Amino acid sequence: MSTKEVTELQRRILDFIAQCVEEKGFPPSIREIGRRLRITSPSSVAYHLRVLESAGLLKRTDAISRGMSLASSPNELPILGAVAAGSGVIAAEDVEGHVTLDRDARRGADYLLRVKGDSMVGAGILEGDLVQVRRQDDARDGEIVVALVGEEGVVKRLRRKAGQAALESENPAYEPIRGPFQVAGKVVGLLRRY
Amino acid sequence: MSTKEVTELQRRILDFIAQCVEEKGFPPSIREIGRRLRITSPSSVAYHLRVLESAGLLKRTDAISRGMSLASSPNELPILGAVAAGSGVIAAEDVEGHVTLDRDARRGADYLLRVKGDSMVGAGILEGDLVQVRRQDDARDGEIVVALVGEEGVVKRLRRKAGQAALESENPAYEPIRGPFQVAGKVVGLLRRY
DNA sequence: TTCTTTAGTGGACATAAGTCCAATTGTAGT
DNA sequence: ACTACAATTGGACTTATGTCCACTAAAGAA
Structure with a gap:
């Protein structure tokens, strides 16, 4: 094959x-x-x-x-443990499993990302949650995005002020990230398992 | 027919x-x-x-x-706008739509309930979120449940202390509910749409 | 009993549907 | 020009499949 x-x-x-x-x-x-x-x-x-x-x-x-x-349902989304810095392509090794959502619930997402850390608790995004991510290079002010900071993929809120872009956490314990980063996708939904 | x-x-x-x-x-x-x-x-x-x-x-x-x-997928869950006090039966008028989840993502849930109010923000449950609910009469200490307080269905954390049951909010602005209530189901998951 | 309904059988039948085969065409490589 | 390969055709063939029909059997109802 x-x-x-x-x-x-x-x-x-x-x-x-x-x-x-x-x-x-x-x-x-x-x-x-x-x-x-x-x-x-x-x-x-x-x-x-x-x-x-x-x-x-x-x-x-x-x-x-x-x-x-x-072979694969068009509504099946892979669950990733982390977003690779190589962006675009999904590394099969990182796939933890799959979830099938109907088209409506899918919301155009390309994959699910398991959230690490508590930096977004203020937005109701907890450690271990699965965020639905639609791949895109950019996003608007205030949207929650998956961004690549160096090699690492993080979930933050994007801020655009006066041409300056920053990644804000929703947790006072974390400082905004102003260093270079690349938007990899937009968070369009969230799944949590209790 | x-x-x-x-x-x-x-x-x-x-x-x-x-x-x-x-x-x-x-x-x-x-x-x-x-x-x-x-x-x-x-x-x-x-x-x-x-x-x-x-x-x-x-x-x-x-x-x-x-x-x-x-005619109906076994993995299709109805979205309810509210839980009726008549418990058990789901009133068709309250069904806002359906979501199909695979068996794994379904987690034994019987229906989805749209969350009203901000009383559970501390647990990462926001207004408008859909919680996956498995119908059951009782639950253990610390579990998040759907309970009927009078005619109204609410999402709260169940507390059992010394034989006493109470419903706690995860928001300092709300007082615990100690009055009579009935557990209608347990929250087993959460869906959010941005 | 008689009648009706539900459930089931078996055969006949037309056709829907997958497969096999020989032949053709166009494109790219040598 | 010759070769190789991918794409396609049309027909023949076999079987799978849904349907129709006549008939049977059991269980209730009148």
Whole structure:
């Protein structure tokens, strides 16, 4: 299983399957996929499904109708223990698990980050909480963000005053961070487990 | 349709469908259901599916293979705006919506309750947060519970000292409640949307 | 009893659906 | 030009699958 590259068309097939499962509750047949994506021959669709399967994006049960399912639910979010300084990419080693939220609850988040420390208690964010993070390079004044300070990922409130950006804690014990940092994402939600 | 009673066998069919969707990613065929539940004739299974559909427990798309899906996901939690004093039963009028969580994230919760007021800010529970509540009559010292005080449902920390039970707020502005109250559930998690 | 409802059987049937195969096309590399 | 490969076609084939129909059996109700 070579985790090959996948073409645009194959990605659209994947999307269509996801859409069917979401809307109708079951996957499409090979011919339904073909009809939707203007592929006239079932063999051609089957070919793409084989590619998707060998790329690890699709699970298939051979020879039975609609015998396919997405390898990863589009609503499944990885739980990260920390944000790597390498930004963008998520290191698989840091993934503690997964949580599936429906589209509404997901709020466009890309991952969950486990909060370390008590610097945001004033905003109701406690140690151990999972914050839902949407990846983005920048954010507006007052928004709670995940930022990279050196190698470390932190959850703070972003302040923009007179062109100056700072990261404020919601805990009087901590000083604002004015040093260089990079916004990695915006906090769009929070999950806590008692 | 009459939302009829459903037999034990029909409930087991429903469970089997749920299990298939969970494990394999797609619903079973009529004959697969029959094989599992020792029903030798496909027509008989089809009969039960019709009953389940008219009971509103199953959605069906006629004449296509595996064309069925559960009407309500077993992992779907209703969002309540308030807990009714009538306890036990959930009034449909109070349901603001639904959120689907996977079994792990669900934590045995029965419903979500929207938090009113700031009496629990000290515990990181803010106004507007959704707390995951598992229904139960009692709880241990120190646990955060949903309790009925008169007609009103409140989220507080339960204190048991020397046989005396009280409801404490996590906000110095509020006094503990010692008057009569009834525990309705235990808070097992929290969701917040920014 | 008789009638009705619910539950189930078994077979026939049309078609929906996955698979196999030979052949074609276009693109990129040698 | 030749080769290799990815993408696609169309048809044939087999089986899986949902549905229809006639019939049976048990349990209640009238």
